[in-house]
Amino acid sequence: MLSDLLYRLRALFRGKEMDAEAEDELRYHLEREAEKYRRSGISSEDASRRARLAFGGTTQVEQECRESRGTKFVEDLLQDLRYAIRSFAKTPGLSLMIVLSLAIGIGANTAIFSVTSTLLLKPLPYPHPDRLAILWLRSPGIGIPQDWPSPGQYHDIVTQNHVFEETALAIGDNFTLTEHTRAIKVDGIEATSSLLPMLGAKAMLGRIFLPEEDEPGRPQTVVLTYGFWQREFAGDPNIVGRSITLDGHPHTVVGVLSPDFRLNHEVIPTVAGIDKPEIFMPPKEEAKNPTNYGSENYNIVGRLKPGVTMQQAQADIDVIAARLREEKHRDRSFTISVVPLMEQVVGNVRTAVLILFGAVGLVLLIACTNVANLLLSRATTRQREIAIRAALGAGRARVIRQLLTESILLSLMGGVAGLGLSALSIFVARRMHPGNIPRLDELGMDFRVLVFTFGVAILTGIVFGLAPALRASHVDLTANLKAGGKGSLSGGLSVRHDKLRGALVIAELAISLPLLVGAGLLVRSFVRLANVPPGFNPKDVVSMDIGAYGPEFKDPATPVQFYQQLAEGIGRLPGVTATGAISALPLTSAVGWGGMHIEGYVPPANEPELQVDVRAATTTYFSTMQIPLIRGRMFAETDTDKMPPVAIIDQKMADRFWPNGDAIGKRIRRSDDSPWTTIVGVVGVVKEYGLDTDTRMVVYYPHTQIRNGTLYVVARTSSDPASTISAIIHVVNTINPGVPVYDVATMEQRVQDSMARQRFAMTMLGGFAGFAMILAAIGIYGVMSFLVTQGTADIAIRVALGARRASILSLVFRQGVGLVLLGIVAGLIGALGFTRLMNSMLFGVKPTDPLTFFSVLALLLFVAVFACLVPAGRAMRIDPMTALRTE
């Protein structure tokens, strides 16, 4: 077997030599045979004749010898390939367009499908991911679409449900790790011991938590993630059993998780908004109390028993929720909803991704249409050549094989180019990773998809290469040769005779128009969004979260002092013109809200208690951020805890309760038992949660009077932001090296980042629409130039008979434009349907935005007309004498 293969290989590379050898061998035979006859007295001439007769046809024997070497298939293939490349070189434009079309089709599809499958199809990296669910409280009736449950509710669910195999209670929190006189902020999760096993986490060193650690009064332990252990403890192999200091308390490290464990904000959105937990700890004491219904700050996750559906689970939890609604006097709309974990992770990007997926399917369709179209053109212009080959004795199978080789070769070239393009697209997608699209960092090229799109493209090549090959291979030889191979199959200068090709062009335009309109709408939305005033001036403002918490800040007066001292230090820095601080900075993950009572205002019976955003701000926060004062005054240095409590509200709240502008002096309080607070000022509305999101009403309190939590510090600077930031960090370290600084960014960055998702969607869909338009233009150009090539003789005759050049131009041009208009009308109808689906992705633009439709139409029309104009111009310049002579 092996020797056979080696022989064939040798034969392949030494074909010429072996031919010569065989020739020598046969000649020897003939000479000996003739010699034999001559010896028996036959004349020399007659002897040779007899020898040849006994031998048979020499050429045929030589051919058979060649075939017996077993290399015929490959040799034919090589010949076909050489021929194919020669013929590509003869029509470089056409070949290039085919390759380009395929490259776009394959490349774009692979890239986008890779994104889709990463985001939507790849299961979560946990055991039995389809059985995992997360539970949320919902009270839509009082404006709370989603809220965190409490330990009390967790306890009820654990004891009363019939559907969960396992449940876990978790809460996220920030900790300060003090290690080697350096303080860093650490994100962590405190959870029942069931959480880690449920998520398939395994200890690489030591152990994970034991069920008894869920009981009250256990020693403080901690489990580290692999990354954290590597980064902060340099992968210390003796870490287990060591004590580390978190928030000033010693905690014993009991284990390190294996490197493949992943958990982030998308999977379990904790109340602290932590992105990626780096340490895990047993539940804190308040979580162990089964009657703690007040602390609605926890996540509940559970794994269903095998065979239980999400619907059954929801029905079971509904019963528990109904009981809670009665016993705990919740509002009428209160429910607990069971959300499949996968839904939780990808829920909000599903629409966007599916639209992209649809878009890319359309692009593939256009690409294949183009290839089909171009291959048809190619085959038709070669009728004559094929007829000649057939006349010279090429078998039908041989001709088909030749044409197939060419189209498959083209497909492969397109495929390789497509591979490059998809690698590039994925690189770009990763680079512009907006950070808030779940799972995108897992993105890689999906090879199944690559194989699939490659297959589709090659199949297109085969099918549409084969159709003309079959047609061409039994053309009427004489008719074709007489007609010069041109104009015999189509009617010269009219596209009407080629309905298929015309339909393809119409389809391409009809497909690309909706994509372009979609992309246009996203661009318009983005521009609208970028122009939304955030309510503050983000230019030249740096910001960072400075965490004054831990045991040394227990006394409420200490953090106030710390931030005052800090503000003085920062204020002295060169370039800093203003500095201030606030508990929850806009466009960060920090939040804060609570109930609100207004003196003299009794909410209607069926309305829920008022809920507002609550902020603690320093005196200079508003002036630093340049949030405009609309009425009254800002906080003053005199608003200390010794003075009567004051508050500033935003315009949204003022407009709702005091539309006549008389808010100043009115009194509010946070609950029935807290003191009345006087409103002293009204400030402008600030976009807290994103430029596209409506804000809630906000109440600001002076930090000196409310003293809660850690603060975000902002500073307006006239010097370089980066150097200002490091200078501020230096000031923090000088005052107290135990205070961590994190979430550092300029306000402009925060504004940009808040639009990352929109920018991502816009770029992706824009890219595809662009591709689709290029493909459609190629399609139109291909068909029109084919028409001109076919009609060269017609045009030449017309010109020879005195037709004016301009009339030739308009003859060709009119036909192209006819097709374009039909395609655009069809596309408009499609676009109206397509953009309706996009409603949720748009901002400040209607799906039927006339400006977008008009601009896209103009653009597409321009490109299409240009694509028609080039071949039409060529038709106009045809020289009748040359053209007719070559016919």
Added chain:
Amino acid sequence: MSKQQGKESMTEERLELPQGTLDLLILKALALEPMHGWAFSERLQQISREALRVQQGSLYPALHRLERRGWIKAQWATSENNRRAKYYRLTPRGQKQLEAETATWRKLAAAVGHVLDMA
């Protein structure tokens, strides 16, 4: 291999070789001594007493095929009349193949003969 045979005059005393038999005869002949193509065609006519008829040309594709399979090996050498000719000789694998095919052939011939005698 045998499809071009006997296109011209078909004399009764000359037999067409059944498919594949030519290979067996080549192997047998080469088992005796290495030889070139023409010598084999001469030998075949002599031994078979002119009863077997082989179009001389069809010999060469068969030789090349056997060479590809590794049953025979070719080598250029000076012939008896002092000219360069391509000599073929049997390889050890060819020897085995010859034995196997000979056995098969004998069994087949015996079986067919037996059936014919019965009838």
